[in-house]
Amino acid sequence: MRVLIADDHDLLRDTLVMFLQAQGGIETRTAADLFGAHRLIEAEAPFDLILLDLNMPGMNGLDGLKRTIALQDGQRVALLSGEATRDIVEKALDAGAAGFVPKTLPAKSMINAVKFMAMGEQYAPIDFMTAVDTTPTHPLAEKLTQRELQVLKGLTEGKSNKEIARDLDITEPTVKLHMKTLYRKVGASNRTQAALIAREAALF
Template sequence: MRILIADDHDLLRDTLIAFLSAEDSLETESAATLDEAVTRIKRDDPYNLVLLDYKMPGMAGLDSLRKVLDMEGGQRVALISGEATREIAEQALEMGAAGFIPKTLPAKSLVNAVKFMAMGEQYAPIDFMKAPDEAEVHPLAQRLTPRENDVLKALTAGKSNKEIARDLGITEPTIKLHMKTLYRKLGVNNRTQAAMVARDEGLY
C-alpha cells in the first residue's frame, strides 16, 4: 500500500515515515506543503492513502481537504493534526475523509489506523471524538438548559438575582423566569430548596 505523508514538521514526518516504512506492506512518500502534496498526487503512482497535516503551509482548512478529495486518482485522504477540534474532525468525516488522526496517537495505534484507512475503512479515535461533556454529564444537569445550569450554580453560591443578572449579562426579570422554570424542574418552591437539591445531588 502506498502512503503519502504531507506534514511540514520534519521530525514528526520523519518519525511517521520510519514507523510506517517498518511495515512490509507499506510504502511511504512525503511532502512538506499542500502544493507539494498535490504535485506528487498528480505525478506519482496512485496512493492508497494521503495524510494531510491540517496546519501545514498551503492548507486552507477543510477547503483544502475538499480539493484533495476531489482530485483524480481515487486516493483516500485523512487529516492529521495536533490542533484540530472534534468539530473539525466530524466535518472532515462527513465530507468523506478516510479519517482523522490526532498527533498524540501512540505510534502503534497510528500504524494500525493508517492500515485501516488504506484498506477502505474510516477511522477516528473514540476518545477524541467523544466530547468531554458527553463522557460525564450529571443526571440533574441533563434536565436543565445551559442557562438554567448557570443560574442554579450562581444561586447555590449564594448570589442574588441582581448579581446573577449582572454576571450573565441578562435582566433581572429574565432571571426570575429562569428561576420559575428551575423550581418546576427541580420540584422545589424557592431558591434555598433549589440550592439544597443541587448540593445534595452533588452537582455544585
C-alpha cells in the same frame, strides 16, 4: 501499500515514515506543504492513503482537504493534526475524509489506523469523538477569551507569532493584539513571563 505523508514539521514527518516503513510492505512519500502533496498525487501512481496535516501551508482549513479528495479520481485522504476540534473532525468526515489521526496517537495505534483507512474504512479515535468538551475552570483561564487561551497555549509551546497566526488562521497583528490583552489579564510583561505564569498554573 503506498502512503503519502504531507506535514511541514520535519521531525514528525520523518518519525511517521520510520514507523510505517518498519512494518514492511508500506512505501511512503512525503511533502512539506499542500502544493508538494498535490504535485506527487498528480505525477505518481495512486496512493492507498494520503495523510494531510491540517495546519501546514496551503491547507486553508478544510478547503485543502476537499481539494485533495477531488484530485485524481478521489483517492483516500485523512487529516493529521494535534489541534483539531471534534467539530472540525466531524466536518472533515462529512466531507469524505478517510479519517482523522491525532499526532498524539501512540505509534502502534497510528500504524493500525493507517492500515484500517487504507483498506477502505473510516477512522477516528472513539475517545476523541466521545470526549465531553470541557472549558478550563482555572481562575486564570476564566479571565481569558477562548482565542487568548489559544494564543497563550502557543506561547507555552515556544511558538513564534507567525506560527501561532498560521495555526489559528489569523494574522500576526491580530496575534499581537491578543497578546497585549492577555499580558494585562495575567499580569505578564512579556511572552516568556506569560508562558511561565501559564505553566506554573498548570493551565495546559
